[in-house]
Amino acid sequence: MRTTYLTSLRTAFNPFSRTSHVPRLFLQLLPVNAHKSIKITQAVLPRTTKTPATLELGFKDGRTMTFNWAESAAGQGVTGVKEKDEKPTQLADIVEEVERHARILGRKEELQGHAMLGRGAVLLLE
Amino acid sequence: MPPRIHLQSFARPSSSQSSSRFVCVQCRHATAAATVPAPTESQILNSAPSTQRYSQITPPSHRDPAYRKSQLLRTYVSLLQTTPLIILFQHNNLKALEWASIRRELANALQKVDETQLKDRGPEAYIPISDSIKLTVIRTNMFEPALRITEYYKPTVVKGMPVPAQPHGIEDERLDPSLTHTLSRAAHDIAAKHRNQHPLTPLLTGPLAVLTFPTVSPQHVRAALSILAPQAPIFPAPTRRANPGYHEPATQEGLKKLMMLGARIDGQVFDTEGVRWVGGIEGGIDGLRAQLVGMLQGFGAGITTTLEAASRNLWLTVEGRRRMLEEQSTPKKEEAGAEVVGGESTGEKAT
Numbered sequence: 001m002r003t004t005y006l007t008s009l010r011t012a013f014n015p016f017s018r019t020s021h022v023p024r025l026f027l028q029l030l031p032v033n034a035h036k037s038i039k040i041t042q043a044v045l046p047r048t049t050k051t052p053a054t055l056e057l058g059f060k061d062g063r064t065m066t067f068n069w070a071e072s073a074a075g076q077g078v079t080g081v082k083e084k085d086e087k088p089t090q091l092a093d094i095v096e097e098v099e100r101h102a103r104i105l106g107r108k109e110e111l112q113g114h115a116m117l118g119r120g121a122v123l124l125l126e
Numbered sequence: 127m128p129p130r131i132h133l134q135s136f137a138r139p140s141s142s143q144s145s146s147r148f149v150c151v152q153c154r155h156a157t158a159a160a161t162v163p164a165p166t167e168s169q170i171l172n173s174a175p176s177t178q179r180y181s182q183i184t185p186p187s188h189r190d191p192a193y194r195k196s197q198l199l200r201t202y203v204s205l206l207q208t209t210p211l212i213i214l215f216q217h218n219n220l221k222a223l224e225w226a227s228i229r230r231e232l233a234n235a236l237q238k239v240d241e242t243q244l245k246d247r248g249p250e251a252y253i254p255i256s257d258s259i260k261l262t263v264i265r266t267n268m269f270e271p272a273l274r275i276t277e278y279y280k281p282t283v284v285k286g287m288p289v290p291a292q293p294h295g296i297e298d299e300r301l302d303p304s305l306t307h308t309l310s311r312a313a314h315d316i317a318a319k320h321r322n323q324h325p326l327t328p329l330l331t332g333p334l335a336v337l338t339f340p341t342v343s344p345q346h347v348r349a350a351l352s353i354l355a356p357q358a359p360i361f362p363a364p365t366r367r368a369n370p371g372y373h374e375p376a377t378q379e380g381l382k383k384l385m386m387l388g389a390r391i392d393g394q395v396f397d398t399e400g401v402r403w404v405g406g407i408e409g410g411i412d413g414l415r416a417q418l419v420g421m422l423q424g425f426g427a428g429i430t431t432t433l434e435a436a437s438r439n440l441w442l443t444v445e446g447r448r449r450m451l452e453e454q455s456t457p458k459k460e461e462a463g464a465e466v467v468g469g470e471s472t473g474e475k476a477t
Binding site: 015016017018020021024025027028030031032033034035036040042044046047 | 216218219221325328329331332333379382383385386387388395397398399400
């Protein structure tokens with residue numbers, strides 16, 4: 001997972017609930033020196049809390065992604081809210097989103113870099 | 127992967143190669159140098175129902191004991207049975223240097239607690255435990271069945287006692303009811319019935335490390351939390367001046383990646399707030415006992431007072447009336463006009 005374009009990560013979950021599964025595994029996917037480049041805030045909620053588990057990601061271009069995992073009424077399984085979908089958000093979905101955004105930002109940077117290079121080359125020729 | 131444990135050191139029966147047990151490709155290449163020791167004379171002569179047909183060291187197991195996973199399972203069951211206080215942490219990609227720094231700081235803090243306790247209580251009354259408190263990274267997928275076995279497998283068969291003979295014999299040596307060890311079929315069957323039942327199960331995903339204490343000692347918990355999960359005012363982190371090693375970049379970076387999740391104390395499951403409550407108990411376990419005794423004594427006195435109150439009130443009323451009558455009769459004798467007000471007028475009425 002390319003986390004070079006991540007600037008902030010905020011998460012809160014109740015570890016005694018199955019809803020904490022995805023945020024906890026996402027934290028594990030971060031690189032070793034993540035805390036140096038990403039502002040990470042992690043909170044462990046009490047066991048009896050009714051607050052859904054949350055994960056907020058902030059990127060370099062200002063884009064933010066928010067994910068929630070609320071416990072279902074039956075207490076079994078997890079109902080997550082991801083924009084308009086009713087299926088719970090899986091770790092693979094989040095990873096894919098982060099990768100996709102990283103690719104887009106990477107491409108933008110590359111184009112800007114080439115544009116700079118192009119201008120420089122023109123100046124030299126002149 | 128081939129088993130790491132050298133099989134020549136174990137004496138395994140040849141039936142371990144039976145086709146009924148699945149063995150993966152790598153394991154099939156691992157051969158066992160197996161010989162069953164010949165039965166002793168006493169075994170031949172006294173044929174009890176539970177004849178020792180297999181080695182004490184490696185009795186028939188549901189899981190092959192040659193694998194690291196099986197030995198880890200035994201280790202974790204032993205850990206869970208011997209450590210009444212376990213705090214669980216999630217560790218996210220800590221470097222070896224960060225681990226070393228954190229363990230060093232933790233050891234120093236716990237050592238200080240031991241020194242204080244030894245000074246206060248003396249070496250006869252106190253056994254130092256800081257050497258036995260360890261922060262271990264665990265294999266979560268083996269810790270989970272170990273927890274199930276510890277919690278739910280309570281064998282009634284006592285080692286050494288004769289087991290009633292099975293009427294039709296047993297078809298497989300692994301089903302022998304006298305086998306009660308961690309890797310036995312009996313343990314596996316019981317544990318398998320209780321999947322996802324323990325409240326600690328949702329915690330057991332992802333990378334976990336456990337801090338194990340050989341006894342429930344709130345003072346040590348407080349010291350450990352001040353290092354690993356500080357929170358003012360009860361668990362303040364050491365200051366830069368007092369402990370410069372704590373504020374090194376390696377330690378600080380490592381601590382950012384450690385997250386306390388919960389604890390298992392005396393079989394009970396606690397969350398982070400519960401752990402902080404246990405750490406905040408003043409005076410340790412002895413202090414808690416003293417508080418309990420004081421409370422019970424006070425409670426006893428209160429009960430006695432309440433029960434006595436009714437009869438005491440009645441006595442007071444009657445006594446007051448008696449005195450009033452006495453005082454009334456004495457002025458009549460003395461022919462004194464002084465009015466005597468019952469000094470003991472009862473404000474309380476008998477309820």
